[in-house]
Structure formats: structure tokens, C-alpha cells
Amino acid sequence: MNVNFAERAHNHNWKLDPIVRSLLDTDFYKLLMLQFIWKNFPQVQVTSEVVNRTVRVHLAERVGMAALREQMEHVRGLRFRRSELVWLAGNTFYGVRFIFEPAFLEWLEKDFALSDYEIAEQESDDPAHAGQLTLRFSGLWTAVTMWEVYALAIVSELKTRAALAELSELELDVLYARAKTRLWDKIEKLRDVEGLQLSDFGTRRRHSFLWQEYAVQALRASLGKRFGGTSNTALAYKHDLEAIGTNAHELPMAMAALASVGSDDELRASQYRVLELWQRSYGGSLLIMLPDTFGTTQFLEHAPEFAADWTGQRVDSKDPYVAGDEYVAWLESRGRDPRQKRLIASDGLDVDDIVKLHEYFSGRIRFSAGWGTLLTNDFRGCHPRGEDTLEPLSLVCKLTSANGIPTVKLSDNARKTAGPVELVARYRRVFGSEAETGAAVIV
Amino acid sequence: MNVNFAERAHNHNWKLDPIVRSLLDTDFYKLLMLQFIWKNFPQVQVTSEVVNRTVRVHLAERVGMAALREQMEHVRGLRFRRSELVWLAGNTFYGVRFIFEPAFLEWLEKDFALSDYEIAEQESDDPAHAGQLTLRFSGLWTAVTMWEVYALAIVSELKTRAALAELSELELDVLYARAKTRLWDKIEKLRDVEGLQLSDFGTRRRHSFLWQEYAVQALRASLGKRFGGTSNTALAYKHDLEAIGTNAHELPMAMAALASVGSDDELRASQYRVLELWQRSYGGSLLIMLPDTFGTTQFLEHAPEFAADWTGQRVDSKDPYVAGDEYVAWLESRGRDPRQKRLIASDGLDVDDIVKLHEYFSGRIRFSAGWGTLLTNDFRGCHPRGEDTLEPLSLVCKLTSANGIPTVKLSDNARKTAGPVELVARYRRVFGSEAETGAAVIV
Numbered sequence: 046m047n048v049n050f051a052e053r054a055h056n057h058n059w060k061l062d063p064i065v066r067s068l069l070d071t072d073f074y075k076l077l078m079l080q081f082i083w084k085n086f087p088q089v090q091v092t093s094e095v096v097n098r099t100v101r102v103h104l105a106e107r108v109g110m111a112a113l114r115e116q117m118e119h120v121r122g123l124r125f126r127r128s129e130l131v132w133l134a135g136n137t138f139y140g141v142r143f144i145f146e147p148a149f150l151e152w153l154e155k156d157f158a159l160s161d162y163e164i165a166e167q168e169s170d171d172p173a174h175a176g177q178l179t180l181r182f183s184g185l186w187t188a189v190t191m192w193e194v195y196a197l198a199i200v201s202e203l204k205t206r207a208a209l210a211e212l213s214e215l216e217l218d219v220l221y222a223r224a225k226t227r228l229w230d231k232i233e234k235l236r237d238v239e240g241l242q243l244s245d246f247g248t249r250r251r252h253s254f255l256w257q258e259y260a261v262q263a264l265r266a267s268l269g270k271r272f273g274g275t276s277n278t279a280l281a282y283k284h285d286l287e288a289i290g291t292n293a294h295e296l297p298m299a300m301a302a303l304a305s306v307g308s309d310d311e312l313r314a315s316q317y318r319v320l321e322l323w324q325r326s327y328g329g330s331l332l333i334m335l336p337d338t339f340g341t342t343q344f345l346e347h348a349p350e351f352a353a354d355w356t357g358q359r360v361d362s363k364d365p366y367v368a369g370d371e372y373v374a375w376l377e378s379r380g381r382d383p384r385q386k387r388l389i390a391s392d393g394l395d396v397d398d399i400v401k402l403h404e405y406f407s408g409r410i411r412f413s414a415g416w417g418t419l420l421t422n423d424f425r426g427c428h429p430r431g432e433d434t435l436e437p438l439s440l441v442c443k444l445t446s447a448n449g450i451p452t453v454k455l456s457d458n459a460r461k462t463a464g465p466v467e468l469v470a471r472y473r474r475v476f477g478s479e480a481e482t483g484a485a486v487i488v
Numbered sequence: 489m490n491v492n493f494a495e496r497a498h499n500h501n502w503k504l505d506p507i508v509r510s511l512l513d514t515d516f517y518k519l520l521m522l523q524f525i526w527k528n529f530p531q532v533q534v535t536s537e538v539v540n541r542t543v544r545v546h547l548a549e550r551v552g553m554a555a556l557r558e559q560m561e562h563v564r565g566l567r568f569r570r571s572e573l574v575w576l577a578g579n580t581f582y583g584v585r586f587i588f589e590p591a592f593l594e595w596l597e598k599d600f601a602l603s604d605y606e607i608a609e610q611e612s613d614d615p616a617h618a619g620q621l622t623l624r625f626s627g628l629w630t631a632v633t634m635w636e637v638y639a640l641a642i643v644s645e646l647k648t649r650a651a652l653a654e655l656s657e658l659e660l661d662v663l664y665a666r667a668k669t670r671l672w673d674k675i676e677k678l679r680d681v682e683g684l685q686l687s688d689f690g691t692r693r694r695h696s697f698l699w700q701e702y703a704v705q706a707l708r709a710s711l712g713k714r715f716g717g718t719s720n721t722a723l724a725y726k727h728d729l730e731a732i733g734t735n736a737h738e739l740p741m742a743m744a745a746l747a748s749v750g751s752d753d754e755l756r757a758s759q760y761r762v763l764e765l766w767q768r769s770y771g772g773s774l775l776i777m778l779p780d781t782f783g784t785t786q787f788l789e790h791a792p793e794f795a796a797d798w799t800g801q802r803v804d805s806k807d808p809y810v811a812g813d814e815y816v817a818w819l820e821s822r823g824r825d826p827r828q829k830r831l832i833a834s835d836g837l838d839v840d841d842i843v844k845l846h847e848y849f850s851g852r853i854r855f856s857a858g859w860g861t862l863l864t865n866d867f868r869g870c871h872p873r874g875e876d877t878l879e880p881l882s883l884v885c886k887l888t889s890a891n892g893i894p895t896v897k898l899s900d901n902a903r904k905t906a907g908p909v910e911l912v913a914r915y916r917r918v919f920g921s922e923a924e925t926g927a928a929v930i931v
Contacts, residue, residue: 049492215709219672225665229872266658429672 074290098439103176160184208434247421357387363457391415517733541882546619603627651877690864800830806900834858
């Protein structure tokens with residue numbers, strides 16, 4: 046009886062189960078940054094690269110080149126759909142309509158295209174490279190930037206699929222029961238926390254698209270107003286949620302690289318130039334700064350007055366208690382009321398961190414959490430045979446050069462420092478050397 | 489696209505989702521006992537009744553009379569299917585073929601019918617009855633006996649369904665994720681226990697038929713030879729498993745009632761008369777005695793010599809460590825080697841009990857566990873809103889009279905004693921009064 050013959054035949058014969066189903070399946074900040082780049086840096090050429098910071102996992106052994114290429118090509122073949130563009134044009138983001146200019150949307154529809162890329166398996170005796178994938182992008186910044194989230198989500202989910210393919214139907218069932226139980230136990234800890242504010246930031250390192258969607262729906266159904274929305278634009282669109290996110294390190298990194306041909310003063314000033322340009326395009330809640338690219342303390346110390354008028358700060362590599370205290374003190378020193386400002390933590394958070402941070406900052410500053418990989422990919426200990434193949438990786442995709450000039454990131458956590466050694470040395474001289482070997486990078 | 493229109497329409501319109509899908513959906517021992525009754529007591533009239541020993545739960549408020557009647561009528565309309573009868577006739581049970589006589593199978597096919605029943609809601613100020621259901625059966629013993637498992641499974645699953653109907657789709661998903669995680673955590677504790685032997689005994693108080701089937705498949709897939717089979721005949725048939733079980737209290741209870749019109753000696757002797765009759769029909773591994781109906785110690789003390797030749801004992805109300813030690817000592821006192829005998833514990837066991845009992849008796853007697861309600865209905869703490877509506881009840885269905893004479897059960901646990909006060913007094917005089925207020929009856 047009830048056999049769906051069409052579905053069975055389809056399941057047996059499909060050629061590709063796409064990982065990225067729509068160009069909106071990306072973090073919202075990528076779209077904001079894309080418009081920013083399209084407007085301010087339309088001719089800049091960049092390279093960027095996927096890096097697996099979890100070097101003990103040999104990605105190339107888990108993710109097949111052919112499958113990776115197939116998924117990448119699928120994304121390259123996607124176009125923004127008419128209905129998606131109409132939504133971007135007419136929807137209210139952060140309380141504001143018409144954030145995207147008509148000319149930009151027209152360009153998105155007609156001229157946007159993803160850059161070329163290079164895929165290879167790394168052969169090396171260096172344990173940081175052995176068995177790793179090379180996945181490198183080069184071209185116009187406007188054509189490269191969007192790859193970041195698509196590529197990370199593809200690599201992450203291909204790794205997931207390879208691990209799932211080893212499991213029987215019953216084992217799969219155990220796996221998901223455990224992961225769901227884990228997720229719901231987490232949600233129960235958040236359910237009754239007064240005034241809590243959190244969003245999903247877990248697109249790039251998710252277990253899978255469907256699992257992220259499940260997690261987002263679970264949060265929406267359970268947390269009410271405590272759930273602010275999702276960074277995933279496709280999920281925001283599909284489920285009428287707030288799209289969350291503003292900007293990322295690639296802006297100050299590229300602008301610093303471009304400025305680095307000049308004097309040390311020009312290099313140092315570039316980090317504030319980002320803010321100036323950003324506030325020409327965006328206002329209000331979108332004025333969230335990310336001061337840790339070259340060290341938060343020096344950033345705040347020398348920041349121009351207008352930076353204190355921004356809406357808030359995102360903390361992504363410093364101990365968030367320290368960073369929040371520092372921001373509160375800085376705002377007070379500049380005569381601003383921290384209780385009117387926002388502090389967003391987004392670095393490897395899990396539920397207990399979120400609750401503790403919320404309590405710590407309660408009444409002092411408006412705290413909110415960007416809950417990432419440990420929301421959308423916490424399968425630790427869930428594998429039915431006790432294997433670690435479904436544990437999340439610390440995967441990133443970073444700009445490596447702009448107009449041929451290598452980029453550098455110092456970060457507040459020395460484990461996240463990136464760039465050629467000699468350039469890192471110069472940046473440290475210019476910006477100071479405050480990065481400390483901080484917490485181990487889990488995700 | 490892939491919408492199964494037929495299935496959707498069916499789901500919206502079905503009249504009855506049957507709980508008992510086949511007459512084989514019962515404990516195997518009921519079929520063995522049915523043949524025993526058909527052969528030895530074809531004219532005896534009995535009454536039996538469902539009792540909820542978890543009196544704090546007002547069953548009548550959870551289980552609707554109309555739905556109950558509908559499910560009962562559905563079972564009454566069922567017939568043994570030809571293929572089921574062929575299987576009963578030709579299959580090997582406990583290593584023996586042709587356990588069921590052709591004449592019995594012919595009777596099953598042509599003349600078997602379930603008795604009439606009475607359903608009512610109890611109105612009473614007595615907390616043991618207030619809000620409880622009356623579900624009472626009367627007629628020929630051959631027509632009443634099979635109701636036990638069907639009725640218990642129906643009441644149990646109707647209660648489940650009522651609780652599930654309160655939950656959203658997402659809450660249902662949480663619930664089952666938690667219950668599956670619980671089940672798999674239990675299985676992991678059993679997986680590597682050397683020489684373990686256990687079977688599913690959880691039909692009557694299961695969460696639902698499908699959940700029992702899931703649990704049985706999980707055990708089969710994970711435990712290999714450690715999983716001996718299931719008491720559920722339909723599942724044994726469907727999944728090619730061993731059907732497990734031999735006999736229950738209703739035999740000595742009915743035979744004692746029938747003997748109780750005579751002398752105390754005749755009453756006392758009736759408990760051994762069951763064994764005599766049983767071994768006329770069955771042999772080998774089916775010779776498992778259940779000595780606790782009127783107290784295990786007196787039973788063993790006065791047991792005829794042939795009882796020591798039986799294959800083993802099932803412990804259902806006494807502390808299983810004590811009962812096992814007692815049985816081992818008794819076997820030795822009768823010159824039998826306990827290591828050739830089987831000890832089956834089946835009273836409210838959970839995974840830790842099973843492992844500990846297995847270790848305790850290892851090398852001394854062949855221990856095996858009948859894992860019941862805490863295998864097939866352990867949803868404690870799984871309810872997404874923290875309610876207790878899905879926790880299992882201590883539901884039983886017991887013979888209350890035979891040929892108009894009330895039945896009595898003393899048991900080794902005074903909480904399980906049943907029968908009219910004045911008759912219990914006589915039985916205690918005859919059999920002794922060894923029942924102690926034992927462990928609280930969970931399930």
C-alpha cells in the first residue's frame with residue numbers, strides 16, 4: 046500500500062543532493078559586506094583560502110575531491126531567484142527598509158558571479174598541512190567574498206555525509222536521537238533565563254542545512270523573544286525570522302593590506318577607515334564594530350570619537366568577560382551609557398557560557414549571544430560507535446591577499462593569528478602585540 | 489512535488505488506528521496456556537479484571553470509554569490468519585516443533601472467540617477506586633484468558649495516545665529523541681556483558697506497539713546472542729525471533745480456586761497439580777515453574793521430586809537475589825546441579841538490575857532476564873513539558889474467580905496480594921504467610 050513510487054525512484058536515482066540550495070543560504074553579513082565591497086572596492090582583486098585549524102583531522106581523507114567539485118559547481122550555477130531579490134529589496138532588516146540599493150540588487154540579479162577556485166589535496170610532511178585540502182579562490186573581491194560561507198558549509202556537510210554513509214539506518218536513528226536530546230537539553234537551560242537574547246550564527250560549520258533548520262525551528266518554538274533570529278539569510282527568508290549579522294574581519298584585513306603599501310600611520314588608520322566607510326552605507330543596529338582584527342585594546346584606545354556612537358561591539362577572539370568589561374569602561378570613559386549599547390559574543394559559545402555571560406553583563410550592557418557551531422553541529426559523543434567523525438572542525442575561510450598584498454590578522458587570541466611571519470612582525474610593531482595564547486580553539 | 493496524496497488523504501480520514509493488529513500480538517505464554525486450558529479446563533467459567541495498581545493515576549480521566557470500546561471491538565473482530573496458524577503449526581519453539589496440536593489449531597481457526605466484557609467508570613470515595621476504570625471479563629476460561637494482554641496493551645497505549653495528543657509535532661520529536669537516547673544508553677550498558685541473556689517481556693505495559701517493535705529491533709541489532717527473543721508472538725513471527733514465555737499465575741490461581749471447595753490438603757496440593765498437568769503437554773525448556781503464587785518457600789519445601797527435574801524457575805515477586813539463592817540451595821538439597829538449570833527474573837527489572845543479577849548468578853545457575861515495562865515504556869523524564877502522563881502504570885489483569893469461586897494470590901510481595909480478605913486469611917493459614925511488604929511496585 047502507501048508506497049510513494051515516485052519518491053522511491055527519485056531517491057534511488059538522484060544525481061546530486063545539493064548542500065547549498067539557494068544563494069541566500071549564507072550569513073546575512075556577507076550580503077551587507079558584498080554591497081559594501083561592490084560600492085567601495087569594485088576593482089580590488091583578492092585571494093582567499095579554506096583552512097582547517099583542526100589539523101589532526103585529515104580533511105582530504107574524509108571529503109572526496111569529486112564530490113566537493115560537484116557541490117561547488119552546483120553553487121556556481123545558482124542565481125538569485127526573483128522572489129529572493131524582491132524580499133531583499135522590500136524586507137525590513139534590523140528595523141530598516143531599503144538597506145540594499147536598487148543598483149546593487151540589479152547587479153546581484155544580472156552580474157553577480159562566483160569566482161574561479163582551485164581544489165587540491167595537500168602533500169606535505171608538515172603536520173599542519175598533511176592530508177589537508179587546498180580550496181583557494183581568486184578574482185574580484187565581489188566574486189570571491191561569497192565563497193566563504195558556501196565553501197565552509199559544503200566542506201562541513203560533505204564531511205558529515207561521509208561519516209553518515211558508514212552508519213546503518215538504526216545507527217543513524219540513534220545518532221539523531223542523541224543529538225536532538227542534546228539540543229533540547231540545551232534549550233531547556235535557556236528557556237527560563239529572563240531577558241536572554243541569542244541568535245543562530247551556525248551556518249558555516251553546521252552539521253547540515255537540514256539540521257541547522259531543525260535547530261533554528263527548535264529555538265524559535267521554545268525561546269520566544271529570547272531568540273533574536275538567524276544569521277542564515279535563507280532560513281530568515283523561509284521562516285520569517287530576523288536576519289542577523291553585520292560585518293567580519295575580511296574588511297579590516299583587506300583595507301589594512303591595501304594600506305600597508307604606505308606608512309605605518311596609514312596602516313594603523315585603516316582599521317578606522319572601515320568604520321567610516323561602513324557608516325556611510327549603514328546605520329542604527331548595523332553599526333556593530335569588530336575591534337579585534339589587530340587587537341582590541343589598541344583599537345579602542347586610539348578610536349575616533351564617532352566610534353563611541355556606534356551601537357555596539359562584537360567580541361570574537363578575546364575572553365568575552367574581559368572584552369565586555371573593557372568595552373563598558375571605554376564607553377564610560379567616552380561619556381557614553383553602556384546600558385544603551387550592545388555587546389555580542391560569538392566565539393565558540395555553548396549554552397553554559399551564554400547563560401553566564403548574560404548574567405554577568407545583565408543591567409550593565411545589552412548582551413546578546415551569537416550561538417554558532419555548538420548550536421548547529423554539536424554531535425560530540427553522539428556517534429553510535431563512539432567515533433569522532435561527526436565532531437565539528439575549526440574550519441575558516443580567510444582572505445590571504447588583496448591586490449596581491451598578503452593580509453594579516455593578529456586577533457586577541459594568538460592561536461588565530463594569520464599571515465606571513467615577516468608581515469605579522471610589522472603589524473605587531475604597528476598595532477602592538479597584545480594577542481595572548483588564549484583558549485584552545487574548539488570551533 | 490513528492491506528496492503522497494493517497495497517504496495524506498488516508499491519514500486525514502482513517503476511522504481507527506488499531507492498537508492490537510493481530511491476535512498474535514500477545515505474549516507467547518498466553519497461547520501455551522490457552523492450549524493447556526482448552527485441553528484440561530474447556531468448561532471452566534471465569535471472571536477476570538483489569539486493575540491499575542498505580543492508584544494516584546485516575547485512568548478513567550485519561551482513557552475514553554468510547555475509544556476503549558472501539559479498540560476492544562476491533563480485537564474481537566480479529567481472527568487468526570491462515571499464515572499465522574501455519575506458522576504456529578510448523579515453527580520451532582524452544583527448539584521443539586509441533587508444540588501446538590492440530591486439533592487446537594483447528595479450534596483456534598474455527599471456534600476461538602473472545603468473551604464479552606464490561607466497561608465502566610468507577611465512582612467511589614475509596615482512593616483505590618476513585619476515577620479508575622472497570623474492565624471486566626466473564627465467560628469460558630478459553631474465551632476470557634486471551635483478553636489479558638490485549639486489554640492491558642490497549643489501555644496502556646490509549647493512555648499513551650491521550651498524552652501524545654497534547655503535544656506539538658516538535659514536542660513529539662523531543663519526546664522520542666529522549667526516549668531513544670534513553671533506550672540506547674541502556675543498550676550500551678548491556679552490549680559487552682559477557683554471557684548475558686535477556687528477552688523482551690514488555691508487551692502488556694508498552695508505550696505502543698510500534699515502540700515495542702522499535703525496542704526489540706534495537707536489541708536484536710545490538711546484542712546479538714545476548715538477546716534471546718521476545719514474549720510478543722507477533723513480533724517473533726514478523727522478525728524471525730524466538731517466542732519466549734511459558735506460564736503465569738492464572739493457572740495455579742484458578743486451580744486453587746477450584747480445589748478450595750475441598751480440604752486444605754487439596755487446596756495445598758493444587759499448586760503441584762498445575763505442574764503435573766503442564767508436563768503432560770509440554771517438556772524441555774517449557775518446564776519453567778512459577779512458584780510464588782502462594783509463597784515460594786512453602787512451594788519448594790513441599791514440592792514433589794519431579795519438580796527438581798524441571799528446567800528452571802521464574803522469579804516474579806520475591807527479591808531475585810534471595811529467590812535465586814534459595815532455588816540454588818533447594819536444587820542442591822535435591823541433588824541437582826544448578827548450573828544446568830535456568831533462573832528467570834521478570835519483575836520490574838531495569839538495565840542495572842539485569843547486569844548485577846547476571847554477575848551475581850554467573851557460573852552458579854543459568855540466569856536470564858525478562859525485561860518488561862522498563863524496556864518498552866520507559867518515558868520517565870522524557871515529557872517535553874515535564875508532565876508525568878507518559879510514565880508507565882502498574883496495570884494488571886487478574887483472574888478473580890473460577891466457576892464462581894473467588895481466586896486468591898498471596899505472592900512473595902504483600903503489595904501484590906489479591907483476593908477477598910476472608911479467603912486470603914484461609915490461604916495464609918493453608919500455605920503459610922511468608923509474603924513480606926517488598927519493594928514498591930513500579931511497573
